[in-house]
Amino acid sequence: xxxxxxCTTCRLPGFDPTADPxxxxxxxxxxxxxxxxGIAHRRQECLSACARGCAVVxxxxxxxxxxxxxxxxxxxLDDLLTMIRAYGASTxxxxxxxxxxxxxxxxxxxxxxxxxx
Amino acid sequence: xxxxxxCTTCRLPGFDPTADPxxxxxxxxxxxxxxxxGIAHRRQECLSACARGCAVVxxxxxxxxxxxxxxxxxxxLDDLLTMIRAYGASTxxxxxxxxxxxxxxxxxxxxxxxxxx
Numbered sequence: 713x714x715x716x717x718x719c720t721t722c723r724l725p726g727f728d729p730t731a732d733p734x735x736x737x738x739x740x741x742x743x744x745x746x747x748x749x750g751i752a753h754r755r756q757e758c759l760s761a762c763a764r765g766c767a768v769v770x771x772x773x774x775x776x777x778x779x780x781x782x783x784x785x786x787x788x789l790d791d792l793l794t795m796i797r798a799y800g801a802s803t804x805x806x807x808x809x810x811x812x813x814x815x816x817x818x819x820x821x822x823x824x825x826x827x828x829x
Numbered sequence: 830x831x832x833x834x835x836c837t838t839c840r841l842p843g844f845d846p847t848a849d850p851x852x853x854x855x856x857x858x859x860x861x862x863x864x865x866x867g868i869a870h871r872r873q874e875c876l877s878a879c880a881r882g883c884a885v886v887x888x889x890x891x892x893x894x895x896x897x898x899x900x901x902x903x904x905x906l907d908d909l910l911t912m913i914r915a916y917g918a919s920t921x922x923x924x925x926x927x928x929x930x931x932x933x934x935x936x937x938x939x940x941x942x943x944x945x946x
Contacts, residue, residue, distance in 0.1 A: 717942065760895075760940040769941050778877075779896065779939045822896045822938055823877040824886050825834065 714772035714800050716753040718743045722765030724784055739766045742785035742792075749793060761821055770796070774826050775805030782819030791815045831889035831917050833870035835860045839882030841901055856883045859902035859909075866910060878938055887913070891943050892922030899936030908932045 722739030723729065736744070743755050753768075761767040764781030771777040778799070783792055791813035798807040804826065809817070839856030840846065853861070860872050870885075878884040881898030888894040895916070900909055908930035915924040921943065926934070 715944070754942075754945075756942055758940075760937045767939070769939075771941070771944075777894075777941065779941070820877045822884070822886075823875075824888070824894065824896070824941075825871075825873055827832070827888075828871075 714770065714775065714805075716746070716751065716796060717756050717759070717769040717771070718746060718753050719757070719759040719761065719765065719767045720755045721758045722762065722767055724765055725763075738785060742766045742768075742783060742789075745785050745789050746792075749789065751793065751796060764819065764821055767821065768792070770799045770805065772805065775799075775802075776826060777824040778805065779821040779823070780816055780819055781821045782815060788813075788815045831887065831892065831922075833863070833868065833913060834873050834876070834886040834888070835863060835870050836874070836876040836878065836882065836884045837872045838875045839879070839884055841882055842880075855902060859883045859885075859900060859906075862902050862906050863909075866906070868910065868913060881936065881938055884938065885909070887916045887922065889922065892916075892919070893943060894941040895922065896938040896940070897933055897936055898938045899932060905930075905932045 720740040720743050721737050724738045727738055746753055759767050761781050766783040767781040769779050794813050795816045798811050837857040837860050838854050841855045844855055863870055876884050878898050883900040884898040886896050911930050912933045915928050
């Protein structure tokens with residue numbers, strides 16, 4: 713069992729909120745794209761990783777938690793889907809390095825060990 | 830109930846490992862200082878927050894998880910102790926902004942919502 717948490721208030725670095733005040737936040741667009749792809753996830757306002765948006769969390773009981781950033785909804789959706797599947801297929805949340813897309817390798821913000829029972 | 834996880838492989842920015850190859854990692858020194866202060870915690874090799882050492886995690890059932898970095902064992906121990914106590918005293922892991930020491934405010938790497946039951 714795994715859970716994906718998506719920050720809906722993230723902005724990509726360089727995003728200009730004054731250009732179109734009605735534009736969706738980048739994180740909300742990422743969430744919408746994941747929903748369109750059929751990926752269940754929890755929407756969360758602000759994961760306090762604002763400097764490294766868009767950010768998501770992968771977690772689950774008995775698994776390592778990964779905080780991933782640097783995700784561009786227009787560019788990185790396929791790579792994120794690859795990572796979500798690989799994370800889900802793992803037993804402990806650790807995806808072998810060779811199976812991690814480049815954007816995941818380069819933008820791991822933190823990893824947290826599973827709670828010991 | 831709360832748990833503190835301390836990265837024992839963190840190095841402070843600018844730390845020169847060649848200066849004294851036998852020197853303890855900064856994170857290990859932070860862990861030792863916490864132990865000396867009587868603070869129970871879990872030692873963990875690498876939280877993948879290497880650019881923002883020293884890093885720790887505060888977490889617990891029903892609580893927000895906080896990943897905190899930028900902790901200098903020589904400078905920030907008292908502030909970390911203050912934060913640990915405030916986190917422990919909270920019900921949901923959210924410490925009011927006014928009660929967070931400056932080093933905590935400035936170095937929150939990520940926050941993760943509690944698991945929904």
